Amino acid sequence: MRSLLSILLIGVPVTLILCLVGLSRGFIEDSQKRARGIGADILMRPKTSSLLSLNGAPIPSQMIAFLAKQPHVKLATGVVNVAAEGVTLGATGINYEEFIRMCGGFQFRSGGGFQRPDDVILDDYYASQTKAKVGDTITLLNGKWHVSGIMESGKLAHIVMPVKTLQERLGNGGNVNQIYLKLDDPANTNPTIQYLTNIPGLADYPIYSMEAFTSLLNVNNIPALAGFIAVVMGIGVVIGFAVVCLSMYMAVLQRTREIGILKSLGASKGFILGIILSEAFFLGLGGTILGIIMSYGAAALIHALKPASLPMIIVYDWWPIAGSITIVGALLGALYPGLTAAAHDPIEALSYE
Amino acid sequence: MSNGDIIQIRDLCKTYRVGKVDVPALRGVDLDVRKGHFLSIIGPSGSGKSTLFHIIGGLTPPTSGKVVVDDKDLSAMTDPERTRMRKRTVGFVFQKFNLLPNLTARDNIAVARYIGGSDAKPEPEFEEVLRLLGIKDRLDHKPNALSGGEQQRVAIARAIVNHPAILLADEPTGNLDTGNSKTVLEVLRDLNRRLGQTILMITHNPEAAAYGDSTVHMRDGRIANRT
Numbered sequence: 001m002r003s004l005l006s007i008l009l010i011g012v013p014v015t016l017i018l019c020l021v022g023l024s025r026g027f028i029e030d031s032q033k034r035a036r037g038i039g040a041d042i043l044m045r046p047k048t049s050s051l052l053s054l055n056g057a058p059i060p061s062q063m064i065a066f067l068a069k070q071p072h073v074k075l076a077t078g079v080v081n082v083a084a085e086g087v088t089l090g091a092t093g094i095n096y097e098e099f100i101r102m103c104g105g106f107q108f109r110s111g112g113g114f115q116r117p118d119d120v121i122l123d124d125y126y127a128s129q130t131k132a133k134v135g136d137t138i139t140l141l142n143g144k145w146h147v148s149g150i151m152e153s154g155k156l157a158h159i160v161m162p163v164k165t166l167q168e169r170l171g172n173g174g175n176v177n178q179i180y181l182k183l184d185d186p187a188n189t190n191p192t193i194q195y196l197t198n199i200p201g202l203a204d205y206p207i208y209s210m211e212a213f214t215s216l217l218n219v220n221n222i223p224a225l226a227g228f229i230a231v232v233m234g235i236g237v238v239i240g241f242a243v244v245c246l247s248m249y250m251a252v253l254q255r256t257r258e259i260g261i262l263k264s265l266g267a268s269k270g271f272i273l274g275i276i277l278s279e280a281f282f283l284g285l286g287g288t289i290l291g292i293i294m295s296y297g298a299a300a301l302i303h304a305l306k307p308a309s310l311p312m313i314i315v316y317d318w319w320p321i322a323g324s325i326t327i328v329g330a331l332l333g334a335l336y337p338g339l340t341a342a343a344h345d346p347i348e349a350l351s352y353e
Numbered sequence: 354m355s356n357g358d359i360i361q362i363r364d365l366c367k368t369y370r371v372g373k374v375d376v377p378a379l380r381g382v383d384l385d386v387r388k389g390h391f392l393s394i395i396g397p398s399g400s401g402k403s404t405l406f407h408i409i410g411g412l413t414p415p416t417s418g419k420v421v422v423d424d425k426d427l428s429a430m431t432d433p434e435r436t437r438m439r440k441r442t443v444g445f446v447f448q449k450f451n452l453l454p455n456l457t458a459r460d461n462i463a464v465a466r467y468i469g470g471s472d473a474k475p476e477p478e479f480e481e482v483l484r485l486l487g488i489k490d491r492l493d494h495k496p497n498a499l500s501g502g503e504q505q506r507v508a509i510a511r512a513i514v515n516h517p518a519i520l521l522a523d524e525p526t527g528n529l530d531t532g533n534s535k536t537v538l539e540v541l542r543d544l545n546r547r548l549g550q551t552i553l554m555i556t557h558n559p560e561a562a563a564y565g566d567s568t569v570h571m572r573d574g575r576i577a578n579r580t
């Protein structure tokens with residue numbers, strides 16, 4: 001009973017760590033997949049924008065036409081990104097015709113492209129998360145939108161709407177956040193980036209190849225996230241430590257007499273300590289396994305409720321990491337009770353009721 | 354120096370310190386026990402009988418005096434050395450049986466073998482001892498499924514499974530009814546007669562003491578007389 005409770009308590013932070021890492025990874029993989037789905041070769045971002053901020057200083061839309069005229073550029077289109085829900089779910093305003101040509105078209109599950117200025121296209125994740133259907137009116141970004149189509153996920157964003165309407169509603173004067181360029185031949189990507197960055201007016205705009213951009217999307221490039229994961233791991237160690245310490249201390253008290261018996265049979269201090277530590281090891285191991293099982297439960301739950309906002313994946317490579325952290329915490333926690341038990345006077349322990 | 358005495362005790366004193374008060378438990382005990390002897394120890398409560406056993410068995414060091422058990426000088430031993438001598442030199446039997454409650458009788462015996470440094474399975478000859486103890490078909494039960502008499506016989510089996518030089522039994526029949534007491538005492542006598550096991554047994558009961566070859570009387574931390 002005591003052991004089961006300890007295993008449960010140890011399992012919770014393991015689940016937390018795995019969910020957190022799984023969510024960060026899932027979010028990044030989802031973003032990468034959607035970025036690749038755009039079909040662009042080059043991305044230009046606003047001055048002074050951080051990697052994941054969606055609402056950086058905007059780019060004047062005349063820039064789109066200017067870039068479209070540059071050598072090798074076949075197509076240029078600008079988009080407006082806004083956060084639709086928290087930081088993990090964005091909506092994007094697009095120029096439909098230009099974007100379709102760039103990405104090769106959306107795969108519609110139902111409905112189709114924009115017919116009205118207030119039309120919005122949702123991907124299947126977001127549609128299932130909100131249970132929206134074609135023809136529904138939904139509220140997004142403090143306004144009403146009419147769902148014109150549901151598309152297969154993997155192109156740019158979970159939510160897209162006409163860029164004109166979005167610009168009007170946001171009142172941002174026709175500026176865009178990002179400009180995507182498609183070239184006549186992807187092989188020209190690097191020379192073109194070279195060429196563009198040498199144009200004086202563009203010097204301040206970060207220009208990336210899409211390939212470089214997607215590879216920049218990883219946990220370590222999101223400063224707060226890596227720190228947050230470290231904090232949760234620290235909490236995991238402390239909880240594992242505290243739970244095992246309390247649990248084993250109780251066990252040592254409960255079994256004082258048994259420890260006395262073992263000592264009367266000639267068990268050494270190391271033997272007693274070894275028993276306590278191996279029990280702690282199994283508590284840590286059990287907690288890890290339970291935590292992994294619970295992370296599957298959490299993933300299933302998240303997938304059922306919020307597939308678009310929280311794209312969680314199972315991170316197998318973190319199992320040994322979470323496991324060793326937990327077990328180390330558990331062993332450290334068992335050290336004090338174990339040493340106490342090892343130091344028991346056998347005569348007193350034997351007379352303990 | 355070995356003259357056939359497996360225990361030689363000279364002027365043994367043991368003083369416990371409880372808070373700021375010194376409690377003298379043994380005040381100069383002299384005792385010699387020959388190998389293969391069955392000695393009963395009798396005396397009023399608090400006369401130091403258990404303390405004497407704890408010292409002979411290496412559970413606590415003497416305060417002063419000389420204690421030689423099986424040619425090992427206990428007064429000079431460190432803590433780990435006493436731990437090592439408990440593995441094989443002595444076997445304890447207590448009034449409260451003191452079996453590990455979560456293990457079967459068989460495993461209780463196996464744990465003692467394991468701690469004693471042998472492989473957990475007793476050698477075939479041990480079957481004979483188990484038959485003598487009458488617990489052969491009770492070995493797969495946990496202590497709470499055994500009668501007091503059976504538990505105490507399992508405890509005896511555990512105490513002698515590593516072939517200790519001395520078996521120390523502290524009021525082994527103190528928690529048993531007359532019938533079970535008789536069985537346990539007969540078992541001890543058989544072990545002594547048939548296997549030559551040296552036994553020291555503390556008891557309150559003169560009838561139980563009569564099972565031994567001789568009896569010493571303790572009073573106020575000393576040996577009053579030997580009969």
Ligand SMILES: Nc1ncnc2c1ncn2[C@@H]1O[C@H](COP(=O)(O)OP(=O)(O)O)[C@@H](O)[C@H]1O
Nearest residue numbers: 369371376378397398399400401402403404405
């Ligand atoms: N661990 C101990 N700490 C302090 N005093 C003890 C301890 N063990 C025994 N004593 C004291 O030593 C004396 C002898 O006790 P004990 O050897 O248990 O006697 P007996 O077994 O003959 O009843 C008693 O006064 C007892 O209170």
Ligand SMILES: [Mg+2]
Nearest residue numbers: 402403404523
């Ligand atoms: Mg006593």
